[in-house]
Amino acid sequence: MSLLGTDAPTRERxxxxxxxxxxxxxxxxxxxLATGSARTALGTAGVLLACALLALVPAVRRAGWAAAVTAAALCSATSALACAGRLAAVESSPIAALARTGGExxxxxxxxxxxxPRKGPSFDGAPGFTVPAHTVWAVPxxxxxxxxxRVPVVLLASGEEWRAVLPSERVRVSGPVLPAGPGTVHGLLPVRGPPVSTAPPVPAQAWADRVRGRLREASAGLPAPADALLPAFVAGDASAVPEEVAEDFRAAGMTHLMVVSGSHLALLTGAVLVAGRWLRCPPWSTALAGAGLIGAMVLVAGPGPSVLRAALMGLIALLATALGRDRTGxxxxxxxxxVLVLFDPALAVSYGFALSVLASGGIMVLAPGWSRRLAARMPAAAADVLAxxxxSHLACLPVLVLLQPEVGWVSVPANAAAAPLVPVAMVGGFGTAAAALLWPAGAAAAAWVPGLAVLVIARIADAASGVPFASVPWRGDALGAVGIAALIAAVLVLRGRARTVLLAVALSTAATTCAVPAWPPRGWAAVLCDVGQGDAAVLSVAPGRAAVVDTGQDPGPVDRCLADLGVHEIPLLVLSHGDADHVGGTPGALAGRSAGDALVPDGFTAPAASAAMAAAGVRPHPTASGDVWTLGPWTLRALWPRPSPGAAAPEDGNARSVVLHARWEPPDGGPAAPLTLxxxxxxxxxxxxALLAEPLIRGVDVLKTPHHGAGTQDxxxxxxxxxxxxVTSVGADNRYGHPAPETVRVLDSLTPAHxxxxxxxxxxxxxxxxxxxxxxxGPLDR
Structure with missing residues (x-):
């Protein structure tokens, strides 16, 4: 059996x-078109249909190129019509109309x-969850x-009880509707409190939940982290995976193994085909068994983009088996x-779908030739795994740089080392899940076989994550994606001396990048970003995750700062007040990053920032002195503004600006001293x-100078x-004269480190x- 199952490249001549x-x-x-307007999509469909008609006449005369153009244009026009239909539904939806006005x-x-689970701080001790759903009825x-x-919405729910809600279960919700941003989701619904169930889930979903629960019980006796990873591998249940283990898999380029992906489903489907041949079952019975397995896996793991792609490919392979025909990858x-994009155009802009398709395509197109060349220098099995x-890694690089602005190499040997263990983990894990339904005690013993495989895979991820110079920085935007795609294409197409020169230039550039210390410095806890005349502070919570306090005046500088720091997730956004030089960059901070919740002062008014938060599904929470949050090593305490129930907020935004005391504690009792900002x-x-009476302001490690060092200081x-x-955050040659000379003199008298x-x-x-x-x-050129 191939290690790739139905994703394996076929032997077509x-x-x-x-x-x-x-x-x-x-x-x-x-x-x-998926994030545009219905009118644009409909116009595009008309243009594409006209192109198809123009190419139809040569196609009838058996011109091969014309037939190909006609087919591509017709299919593209159908895609445009599908987008137009979905977008028109959103634009005419009463729920989307409510979202534009914030109605109930x-x-x-x-x-x-x-x-x-929504990664972020816990408010009132209630964890947050993102719950995709469809409306049944509504009172708009x-x-x-x-x-x-019946339209798609996303619930932003709070409360531990939401963890137990199952697909197909019906719940009643009420509250304000927030804009969901471009796309086919009609609105975001913040929901407080436990779910109010009005109808139970269908039996199939209840069965899938029972499978997940029994698998967790069977895995509980395994050594850490296998006890948490086996349910993640088999059922996509990563809720108990420690954060440091998840980061090891991410750094090693092995995240697709830690969660159920299309490769897992393809492998299981391939196992059914092999078993059917070995048992000499009729093709139709093998196809039926495989289809049943695919249905069960989609139920248990959920219909993620990668799983849907692999499920459809698996069904095609099973149909070919039943008909006695060779499959064509x-x-x-x-x-x-x-089929999938026409059915749901939103999949086209899904990173998971793109990575799944590109990885499969790369394996089918590139791996066979590479494997043949490598087989001359190593065993054939090793050549297949390495190829x-x-x-798959090379094909996915243009998308990976959008998720993490770097180009790495360590994932290739790491995934090659783990490849022989993945079938053991997946097939054994699914067998354990099935056994757990019938014989829980036996399943706990059987879990040790896939559990040991998962444990070794975790050790590989841990070792790979610590390899020095495992990646080089790269642009994390569209230009960076196009650039890496062009470089890959040139390497694949060019031959002889031209390719040698190109590779030499690329390797020397990478070596120079690795030799020169990169920003940010290793072990940074906080960064005050250079955003010009404005404020933006970043507090590191975990690799790739950081809290952000203010966003500067423009989206570009804060986006650049966060990208350079490798921040792709913001569990907490704090906007101290509504002035443009503190909130104007909010769209840039949230661009391409997942985010949790936001803290704002009471009476916060900043329409552009509020719209950006709503589009990203970020809920603003009023804060006042006495509020406390914990994020990783940080404890944040609001010292200002003071709560004033029933009183009108001051007209001067500066007077109600949020003041935070941030304390960093060394993780696991490390040697560094605690740090306060x-x-x-x-x-x-x-x-x-008024703050002079607050003990926490006295004797801090780092002071962010109030109001850019203006003369209005006590x-x-x-x-x-x-x-x-x-640290004074201030723009060069600003028109306000910040920082004021008297403020600079006071600060210089207090510390030489200004x-x-x-x-x-x-x-x-x-x-x-x-x-x-x-x-x-050092200052950057603007």
Missing amino acids: VADVRLVGPALGVWATAVL LTAEVEVAEVPR GAGAGRVAI LAALSVAVL VAAA LLTGDVEESAQR HAFLRATRPRTA YRTDLHGDIAILPGRTGPEVAVR
Whole structure:
């Protein structure tokens, strides 16, 4: 049996590429139109239909190129029509209309997927969940009648009880509707409190939940982290996987193994085909057994984009088996793309779907030739494994750089080393899950076979994650994706001296990048970003995750700062007040990053920032002194503004600016000393005088100078903070004259370590054994 199952490359002498063009046309059309307007999509469909008609006449005369163009244009036009239909439904939806005005909605919804935990701080001790759902009926606004309407929405739920909600279960919800941003989701519904169930899940979903629960019980006796990883491998249940283990898999490029992906389903389907041949079963019975397995796996793991792709390809392979025909890999992949994107155009812009399709395509196109060449120098089995790992990684690189702005190599040997163990983990794990339904005690013993395989895979991920110089920085935007794609294409197409020169240039560039210390410095805890005349602070929570306090005036600088820090997830966003130089960059901070919740002062008004948060599904929570949050090594305490129930918020935004005391503790009792930051927003004299009574302001490690160092400071407040380090976030040659000379004199008298973003650029704070250490990047050209 191939280690790839039904994703394995077929042994066709001539690949069947007839459907590749139409599939690419459908996919590209949906990518361009899925987040646009219905009118644009409909106009595009008309243009594509006209192109198909123009190419039809030569096609009738048996011109091969014309037939291909006609097929691609017709399929692309169908894709445009599918996008137009979905987008028109959103634009005319009463729920989407409510979202544009923030109106109230009461509805009954049917849950579509297992609730996913939202990474972020816990408010009122209630964890948050993202719950995709469809409405059954809705009351769109006060005074409106009940209407039957089935449209996709996303619930932003709070409360541990939501963890137990199952797909197909119906719950009643009410609350304000937030805009969901471009796409086919009609709105985001923040939901507080436990779910109000109105109908139980269907029996199939209840069975799938029982399978997941029994598998967790059977895995409980395994050594860590296998006890948490086996349910993740088999059922996609990663809720108990430790964060450091998940980070090891990410750094090693092995995240697709830690969660159920298309490769897992393809492997199981391939196992059924092999078993059917070995047992000499009739083809139709093998196909039926495989189809049943695919249905069970989709139920247990959920209909993720990668799983759906592999499920459809598996069904095509099973149909070919039942009919006694050879399967054709590229044709099956093309059919899967055509069917899935036409059915749900939103899949076209899904990273998971793109990675799954590209990995499968890379394996089918590149791996066979590479394997033959490598087989001359190593055993054939090793050549297959290495070729598959390299081909899938290379094909996915243009998408991977959008998720993480770097180009790595360590995932190829890491995945090659893990490849022989994956079938043991998957087939054994699924067998354990099946046994757990019938004989729990026996399943606990059987779990040791896949459990040991998973444990070794975790050790491989741990070792690979610590390899030095495992990646080089790369642009994490569309230009970076196009650049790496062009480089890969050139390496594959060029021959002889031209390819040698290109590879030499690429390797020397990579070596130079590795030799020169990259930003950010290793072990950074906080960075004050150079965003010009404004504020933006980043507090590292875990690799790739950081809290952000203010976002500067423009989206570009803060987006650049976060990308350079490798931040792809913001569990907490704090906007100190509504001034443009503190919130104007919010769209850039949230662009391409998942986010949790936001903290704002009472009476916060910043329409553009609020719209950006709503589009990203970020819920703002009013905060006041006394509120406390814990994120990883950080404990954040709000010191200002003071709560004033029933009182009107001051008209001056600076007066109610959020002031945070942030304390960093060394993880696992490390050697570094604790670190404290005082992030002061734009508070001025009156608030500063009131804060003199707060013990936490006295003797901080790092003071973020209030209001960019303006002259409106209470000097007694500055002296009370006794900072070891002061940082003033200010734009070069700004028209306000910040920082004021008298403020600079006071700060310089308090500490010799006074840094300014206009002079020093991005400023990193690193915990040290005896106090904070500082690294500066230098001002960037704007």
